[in-house]
Amino acid sequence: MGNGHGTRGEDISPLSVRLQAIRQALPATVATAYLNTGTAGPLPDAVTRALHEAIDAEACRGRARADDYIEFLQVLEEDRRRLAQWVHADPDEIALTHHTTEGINIVVWGLPWRDGDEVVTTTIEHPGVLVPLYQLHHRGGVTIRFADVGQGDAETTLRALRRAIGPRTRLVALSHVSYSTGALLPLKDIVDLCHERGVPVLVDGAQAAGAVDVDVHGLGVDYYAFSGQKWLCGPEGTGALYVARERQAELEATYAGFSTIDHTTYRNTDPHSLALARGARRYEVGTLFRPAIRAQVAGLRWLQEEVTPDFIFPRTKALAAYCLERVATTPGFRLLTPRDQHAGLVSFAVDGIDPASCVRHLVGEGIVIRHIPDNLALRISTGFFNTEEEIDRAIEAIARYAKGRSG
Secondary structure (H helix, E strand, O other): OOOOOOOOOOOOOHHHHHHHHHHHOOOHHHHOEEOOOOOOOOOOHHHHHHHHHHHHHHHHHOOOOHHHHHHHHHHHHHHHHHHHHHHOOOHHHEEEEOOHHHHHHHHHHHOOOOOOOEEEEEOOOOHHHHHHHHHHHHHHOOEEEEEOOOOOOHHHHHHHHHHHOOOOEEEEEEEOEOOOOOEEOOHHHHHHHHHHOOOOEEEEOOOOEOOEOOOHHHHOOOEEEEEOOOOOOOOOOOEEEEEOHHHOOOOOOOOOOHHHEOOOOOEOOEHHHOOEOOHHHHHOOOOOOHHHHHHHHHHHHHHHHHHOHHHHHHHHHHHHHHHHHHHHOOOOEEEOOOOOOEOOEEEEEEOOOOHHHHHHHHHOOOEEOEEEOOOOEEEEEOOOOOOHHHHHHHHHHHHHHHHHHHO
């Protein structure tokens, strides 16, 4: 693949020039080798600028001007539209949330569970999926069945799900990309399998949306939750839930509030006047942090119009492939991510080290990654703004650390 780092003055290739411009708009990439987008993406200048401007405006003008409220409704519509574009949905299938886990909870608690029902998940899930399911089990007695999918390779995953789905299965809930192993699950095949058995699919898309080209209509998924602060490089407290149009009538709005209702029919003294808003907006409860929404919109504009998905997706995948190869050929490293099923996460174990201690050590070398406690792995995220040189630095620093522990 070549060096392609885009940071040295003598490299004037088109890729180098473009990367340099992108990285200049992401200050964190100057301070560190930032390889942890899977936790939180670096904030673009466009995001921090919009965030500061919105907070300053609210501080100076107040937060409840009528003209500001009207204008903010347009910002909300743009946010839904731009988020819908990232997953190839229609805007009326998108509910604005505060994070992925909120979207998971909206679906889990909105379905009509009955005694004896079961939900199927996998053995490589994030607590954002598992904790709502555990609470469902605790409060409602719903049985949780785990499909042992190994590291998440396609054959093992499909075989395990076939065994786990039974006549009482009412939902399959799983990740598009596993946060722990980095596996890009064969989602279309999974959805087809579930739908053949009459089971809807809820997807945690936190590690996929913005990293790979997600097409919820093409995949056929029923519910898809994702966040704004990871691969979309937005502020915390932003996210979205896709609810397929044909599923909206059966998914109840468990949390209801001002944003949930159709205001043309609602009356203060008549409970029979309650009608839900059209589309997925019915799952939005109330006030969102306006500066964060404005900042997210600014970031989405930058990603979609200046960086562009046509650059983001192949660049993310190519860097992950480079990282996979480096890990696979480094002595003492054990690759966990399937080599032919990956997005932007690369997980691996290293003999003889404590992953958490290694991550803390790397901070001192100007390298930011994370560890996964579930499988005692290290995880590198390959954002579109990263470079091969940064990946080399991280691998070499980890190898030195491991050698120092064993010496």
